[in-house]
Amino acid sequence: VIGALLMLDLDHFKPINDRLGHAAGDLALKSFAAFISANSRTTDVTARLGGAEFVVLAPYADAAQAQAFAAKLVERLAKEIVQYNGERLPLQTSIGIALYGEHAQTPDALMQCADRALYDAKQAGRGCFRLYRESTPPIRARKA
């Protein structure tokens, strides 16, 4: 295994935006980004893909390490306190993991595998992580 790609989606982002406004939504995204950076290794590559979707590329991580990392992120985010106008924003994330060198060889395929695993995590009730399973084929049409 050469490394892991974690795809993270901030759960319940839309309700925050709709109910409290864009400033609250922006604050949630900024806090989530800062949280991801603070909890990543310096060798990890982090990015925001758009919307509430983020990625962390963790070189040299194997399946066990990637899952431990994802578990840590899910657990710690639940303890983050971010307030907007005195109201605590509910921060929670779902994470999909794909391993490069194992699940996919090309960037596109790897992103799709992670996306598929993220979809599984959402299906499983959100606030959790899922490792990509070979048996389920990647969904190609889900993302524009």
Added chain:
Amino acid sequence: MGERILIVEDNPITRKLLRLALEQAGFIVLQAADGREALRQVLEPPDLVLLDLDLPDMSGLELAPKLREMLAADAPIVAFTGHVDDDPDRLADAGFNGVIHKPLEPSQLVPILRRYLAGPSRDENLYPGGRVLVVDDDATQLKLEALLLTKAGFEVDTARNGVEALTKARDFAPDVVLSDVLMPGMDGFDLCLALKEDPSFRSIPVVLTSSEYIDEENRQLALKVGAHALVVRRPDLAHVMDALSAALEAPNRPAAENEAGVHTEHFRQVAQQLERQFTNNMQLARGQALTTVLRSFLQQLTELHTPDVDLPSLMGQMLEGYLHASGYPGGAAYRLQSNGKLAVLRQMGAAHIPQDHWTDFFGHLELLHEVLDGGEPVAIPSPAVPEARSREILARSRKGSMLVAPLRLGAERFGVLVLAAPGPILEDEDWVAFARAVMGPISQTLALAQSFALLRAANEKARAITDSMREAVLVTDAEGRITYANASIERLSGHPARALVRQPVERFFPFIDANTGTRLVELTHAGGHRISVEVSTSALEERPGQLSYTHVLHDVGEQARVDQLVRLASHDPLTDLYNRRRFEEELANRLNEANATK
């Protein structure tokens, strides 16, 4: 190589860290968690014993003589202790060859132990010497460090700031530089970077020391700027000397490659330190407000009470005033030092008594400590003092009577005043009552002076950092009023700091609000033109429920704005993380590399 070292240490984690470091250096390591186990291990004698002084079954001081009997005569026993005030003579008597203070990074231990194992000279001088350039903006601290280092066998030159240090480095050609971190202008991190950037100084190791920058991240930054170590300053300098010795033996450390990153990190930590100093000031200001209530008490002593005198000279003045009032011009003032011991601050009108008699109070210094603990003035002679002691003190001082008065306010202890008279008059109950009546106000004045002194020191420190910063600093309260502005704000905005304080921040800087974080904004200069400014805002809980905000404004200029635009092409503007395009590029690169190496 292959020397056998016995570690006697009850903490399993410390033991393991030491073992790993020593084994990696090629030593054979034996271990014992208590004294009994150590005595069993030593049957096959090691070449060196590293002995923790606090063991579960016996003290290191008890164990050392037993080990000494069983070891080869030249096998050193080294004490490993967290107490800085262990008496070196007592340790030597017990058979120790030296002492190493905890905490110590295990890797630093190796060169130190090598030195113990190496030479026959280890008994006389733990530190092999070398030329040390000491840099500190505090003159007293500088003098003290120079003195201690010279005594320990180093050759010392000093510099009062970073710029002077660079000049001295050329003339003095030191083997190692020891620098304070928190200095106005060029601080210790900057100095280290400057030394590492200059080819002629690059090979000189740098040890940084501080009592403010003491966190792990500060230590990391110290390593990044190329320093050998960042050690917490303690009065005895033991850590500093160990670090200097280790630095002299270790290979040279270059500064980190990523210089921009180092500068950013440096700036962030300076800003953080600044916040800490502000908090510190506020706590002191609160403490001072309480003490101010007591001021009404002090009308009779107002001529002594000025915030500009330091505590020792204030105590000296007190003594003089008091003695003058009492009409008995003999006595001494003792000050309670940070090590808990009383030291003579000033003696007066008793020229026939040698100074060293006062130093140990005629062999009964413990009596002064008892009076300070008891909190009540005591006459000598009186029923409160055993007769034999009274007689000895009076005989040695050739005085007829004395009055010992404690200087304390609640739990705060300052010292002791002693009055001495040729006749028996001071044992009179009236004098004791007088002392009781006067000591209270004197102590209160001292408490006030001390809190002023602390407040001033903390203020000066914060002022030194903020004023030397190129960046402008504003502090606002919860209502959006400016409560502080540093000198740089005028250069940046055209408004002098004094014109801003107590004004609503939105009048001058409409973009500043309570949102924390960093953002790029446009500022209208007092002269009318617009400039690009990066604002970093952080919140600080001044007291429960009340927030204040520190804003650091950084003129990013035209070039920086271009850089910022370039950055926007690869970064998400909201979160400052990579954007999708840049990430996909990075991912493709990584996969290509991985495939290529396969």
